[in-house]
Amino acid sequence: MSTTRAPAIEARRLTKTYPGDVTALSGMDVTVATGTVLGLLGPNGAGKSTTVKILTTLARPDSGSATVAGHDVRRHPDRVRRAIGVVAQNSGADPVATGRENLRLQGRLYGLKGAALSRRVDDLLERFTLADAANRQVKTYSGGMRRRLDVALGLVHRPEVLFLDEPTTGLDPQARTAMWDEIARLAGDEGLTVLLTTHHLEEADRLAERIAIVDRGRVVVEGTPDGLKGELRGDAVHVELREAVGEAGRTLLSGALTALPGVHEALFDGRRVSVRADDGAGTVPALLGALERAGVGVASATVARPSLDDVYLRYAGRRYAEADAESARDLAVTGGVR
Incomplete structure (x- = not known):
């Protein structure tokens, strides 16, 4: 037994x-x-x-x-x-x-x-x-x-x-x-x-x-x-925008980007857009084209394998560095509690 x-x-x-x-x-x-x-x-x-x-x-x-x-x-x-x-x-x-x-x-x-x-x-x-x-x-x-x-x-x-x-x-x-x-x-x-x-x-x-x-x-x-990390299918494509977009713009862009072949999700964090794609390198040209058609300027784009930072973004809804900075501000206000 x-x-x-x-x-x-x-x-x-x-x-x-x-x-x-x-x-x-x-x-x-x-x-x-x-x-x-x-x-x-x-x-x-x-x-x-x-x-x-x-x-x-x-x-x-x-x-x-x-x-x-x-x-x-x-x-x-x-x-x-x-x-x-x-x-x-x-x-x-x-x-x-x-x-x-x-x-x-x-x-x-x-x-x-x-x-x-x-x-x-x-x-x-x-x-x-x-x-x-x-x-x-x-x-x-x-x-x-x-x-x-x-x-x-x-x-x-x-x-x-x-x-x-x-x-x-x-x-x-x-x-x-x-x-x-x-x-x-x-x-x-x-x-x-x-x-x-x-x-x-x-x-x-x-x-x-x-x-x-x-x-x-x-x-x-x-x-x-x-x-x-394996739950995040494919590659992570991180795009730095020249300017942040508003909530309405994020909704429209998210729909346009996830409609691209092989793209599973698009998450926004300030001026940064993180896209999950089956083939990151192959998706970059189509991704940049979609952003250009939407009138959104791009500063840079990188392709990487999924990381714990990407996992954190998916489940917490923000980048890890952003959460750390926010917590530091909160701790300063509360005198170090938590």
Whole structure:
């Protein structure tokens, strides 16, 4: 008789509103299968960090339910905390203590001691290439070293579920790539479930087995990176217009462009038109001709394979960069809430 393992994380219809009538979550659903990596992808302010705070018992939802490692986050928060590791956006390491001292303290907080604790600390220092700096104060570490130590701190007690909240924020490109390699190796650990939040499209594409795209406090679509991109048939043709067109003009142009052979959809984002076509290169001349007949000037046109940015545009109705900029403005107004 076969049995189905319960999800490591399951959240249903989470809502959360902060003072000032700031809506952070508006029906968030998240399911993470045991032993897998799920990436919550969305711009800053989309609700990813609030979701993590609820799932790690640092905040309570206004409504909805959630379980982590089989434990209800409201009824048994202590059990949840024993089962999880958390790497927050801001480092939790003591800067005046050494790397080794930080790891030993974390282990003692979870009941480890003696030879078992020493072995675990030594293993983690080696694994995250921190052994040579183990006896240095953390304040002397580079940004990349601090983030590796943060991940090691989250793993000391061998958690069932690991939360990585924007793990590469603030890192330079080289340190970010090194951290990606560490996380990819980490994801191979038997039985470990990882929930990764990120606003980097490339990071989600590279690290997550499944992606849940978050916009305005809810998941708008979920699937594998390749599967989501594969739903967008053919090539993406991106056309930069000389001037933006109004709503009536967009409606007329959309009908004219989707009437072209092999064109499936046309989405407008400011001065940019994104067209899905079976043969992108072959469609460009007909596409430019249709725009010319409509009296619309074209600045440039490019052809590309579908990307997560295209997926985001389809399901959120706007470009990822636009959503990120909008969220930054909202966060400035609300003082960083969400």
